[in-house]
Amino acid sequence: MQEKTYIGSDILVKELLAEKVEYIFGYPGGAIMPVYDALYRYSDHIHHILTRHEQGAIHAAQGYARVSGKVGVCVSTSGPGATNLITGLADALIDSTPIVCITGQVPSNLLGTDAFQEIDVIDISLPVTKWNAQITRVCDITYIIRKAFYIARSGRPGPVLIDITKDAQLQKDIFQKTICQEVSNFHPYPQVHENNIKTAAALINSAKKPLALVGQGVTLANAEEEFKAFVEKADIPVASTLLGLDVMDSVHPLFVGMLGMHGSYAPNILTNQCDVLIAVGMRFDDRVTGDVNRYARQAKVIHLEIEACEIGKNIFSHVPVLGDCKESLPLLTEKIRKAAHKGWLAHFRIMQRKEEKIIQEDLNPEKDDLTMGEVIKWINQYKDKDAVLVTDVGQHQMIASRYFNFSSRKSQITSGGLGTMGFSLPAAIGAQFGARDRQIICLVGDGGLQMTLQEFGTILQDQLPIKIVLLNNNILGMVHQWQDLFFEKRYSSTELLNPDFMQLAKAYDMQGRKITRREDLQKALKEMFELKKACLLEVVVKKQYNVFPMIPSGAAVDEVRLA
Template sequence: MREGVNVIFGHPGGAILPTYDALAPYEESGKIHHVLVRHEQCAAHMADGYARATGRVGVCIATSGPGATNLVTGLATAQMDSIPIVAITGQVPSNLLGTDAFQESDVVGVTQPVCKHNYLVTDIHELPTILKEAFYIAREGRPGPVLIDICKDVQTATGLFRYDMEVDLPGFEPWPSVDAEALAQAAELINRAERPLILAGHGVQLAGVSRELMELVEKAEIPVVTTLLGAGNIPESHPLSLGMGGMHGEAFANRAVQACDVLIAMGMRFDDRITGRLDRFAKQAKIIHFELDRAEVGKNVVPDVAVIGDLAETLPALLPKIEARRHQVWIQEINEWRADSQATDILNYEVDELIPPYVIRQLWHCTRDARPIIVTDVGQHQMWESQYYIHEHSGQLITSGGLGTMGFALPAAIGAQMADRNRLVWAVAGDGGFQMTLQELAVLKQEKNLPVKIAIINNGFLGMVRQWQQLFYQKRYVGTPVVSPDFVKLAEAYDIPAVSVRKPQDVVPALERALATPGPFLIDFRVKEEVNVYPMVAPGAAVDDLIRRPKPAIVQGYSGVEPHW
């Protein structure tokens, strides 16, 4: 409670039972609410979704052995996306460590590569300090998960509890000081640029500087490309927003990356999904990298200027140094590329079948005024969401970016909804990923009809893998056709209202019914099977060397939906 935690996600077991017993009076008084998950991986994903939605540390809890090891995928997901989580696990009594006791596993050893830090607690007197350090490490600097593995005898021991100590961690520098000279060099490059471009990542959201980013963008007329996790850093309806870049990014956005003369990277780590082939990435540009984590600077792309520090400090400090500029020729060129991309947008086709981009666009139409949180799983639907849902607010999209974890959507949406029961939260999942964690539907009912709305993009395949098989493996669809249950009947088994949609004209009525229904609602969208995500950067290609959809012979408005651009 002293860390602002009032919701935890977990599953009890023998080695963590004393901790659960200690929680009893706090749960009874309503000070701490425990959410019982159906699988420990989902406890980590729920804590992750809660943390992303609130900006606070998410907490998950599990027992020893399989309970603790089940957390690993969720912890790795949080680590890759810089999400603050504290995971508390039970361990066998300290005198049994190393004896292969029942449900013993070396959880510290297992989780060390996927956590920011972890602890094994064998002495009750160390526990208060470790707890305080764990929250501090998870939260401060570049966020990440921290695991505390507590032996059972420590949980039953007694000792003096203190929490007023100062955290002192020699060598841990979460907030490096800002280099004024580097900031001045960055400003000089930006002021001289004729074709500047901002590449904005998740760090903008984590630092809470969307407003300052917009001020820079409009003052110097700099267009913005975002990473997947940077969606909404500036409103995507803004004329200087180019949307997402990278493997499935907008063709004109990637073209702008390859044509700019100064690339200003903010709070992103130049991962392979955004850069494509590194030796051909933005070779014509001077690169400025604003980054908190020193380890990320020069790891993939060597910048000309590195501005190390918290964006909450560096970006406001940069703004007074930036001259008001206009780049009319550059913006006009980008808009011509934008129009060219629009010509191949699938929503311009005359199509009678139900296709996923249409579902996503109609979801945007029906929900945009409610400022919802959209939580996606991983795969084709994730990319379609990033392309066809127009994000107007930072943090509006919650998704597994770095690890690409299938099964993420439903539990992470539950975590986000537990942060605010009154906010509209949609989980968008594929039929494959949804089946990895669908047991968490039970949590929606146990948590008094938690009002998460669910959209399943059901195409009968592991869609993104099938797309790769089609494009690169001569349509050898091995292991990708998916047999699914009747999702409507499945939802009804959990006492959750649901409907199946097969025709374009039924999409909006189903969405409106879901929005009008108190509590959870599931829609099974039975979409056309073999629809691909375009554009696509092939493995080993440069980001402007795209596989693009052929222009249709007839271009007509698809069911009256205005284009994305």
């Protein structure tokens, strides 16, 4: 009997179904229209979310991937549709987010002719993808799509882009169910070497002042429990990178705060006093280390990392432990002795008191102006325990990272390495699809919101119950802070004349409320979280406001400023 044939677009969608894809975020156009026609035919199996911009689609795919642990998928047409994905690809690459982007392309006979909406997206996206490929023949669809998903999710996750010509979408072929279980010259899970585990354990057992640094790699490996067991057995204080904040409960007695430029005072200062530094699933980026020549020079560094190129890239590792920390952490825990470091932990508590004035001014201000910190304080009071916080980029992001209670896994989504303004609103949309039963809180500034606010339309169309908290200070706060501290108060192009956000909310059939007085804040937040539909709560906060602690650019971590 002759095997049934399908056109390429149907084969592509059937491959997505084989990968158990439930949601696709995208925006249609000419070169991808056959795929959209196939999505219409398979609409009972795959839900397509029509965003209002391709950048919104890819950020939504990121938010979905980050909260669900699955591969996010987005689709766009060729030309400007494809180029609008580049920011999201770069963001996903540097933050290790598994996504597969599928872009339409002009027919293969028109490649290289500067045809309408033709762009060489393969060369453009090469630096910001983990892998990319172009499909010009229908017979290649099955293997390349399977390979794309395998590469995106395996090892250190990342974005993959697949460009498919229009004729490949329309050609016919049989559909063959195949599974991609390996790719030549791609070894995503390196072997953990026993000798390195033994050496690391010996160092930890002899340490008097150990410090563990935790990053998002622990979350990506689903190794939160293994990390917790390790630090609790060794009684090691834990400091977190920005993206690692939801690895441990914020109130855990071993958790001592966030690292880096706007991190907590104690872990930054004591990084340069510890004797053994254990880095797990983090990459020592410049926002964490400050001046690398003055970073933890006194310490022996143990680095648990899945990607070989990250070990020793920025900070020398005395004991590299290459491998998946889901595997390496239990091996290390088995070989360390149960320890107690009460005196060393007490030192952190003493140092933390130096921040008390800042914390009180942020959370319990005595002056009339509302602060970002007190908004976060009351969000903690009324949010669900397993709520997901999606933040944009800027001062509100740093304040939230300091004060939000991250009490469950995969509860933080933010743009870390790239710092993409406009990220939070579309990422919150993706997160809501990735965690239908969880409360999604989108925290955004007035600058970032106006970069992607067209995605209010996506919230309207899909009736998503996202809670949007807009902290409005009518300026680009973080740039304004740097101008205040380092550019002699020359405030160049940071003042914002903003629209009436309440009218915008009304235009999108979204309940909105604007808060300018402290006495109205608690009630408004409580009512917002009780709503079963989307809500925009605009809180007018203090305009002239700087986020401290702060490590100036180029300074050492122990040169952290409190004012």
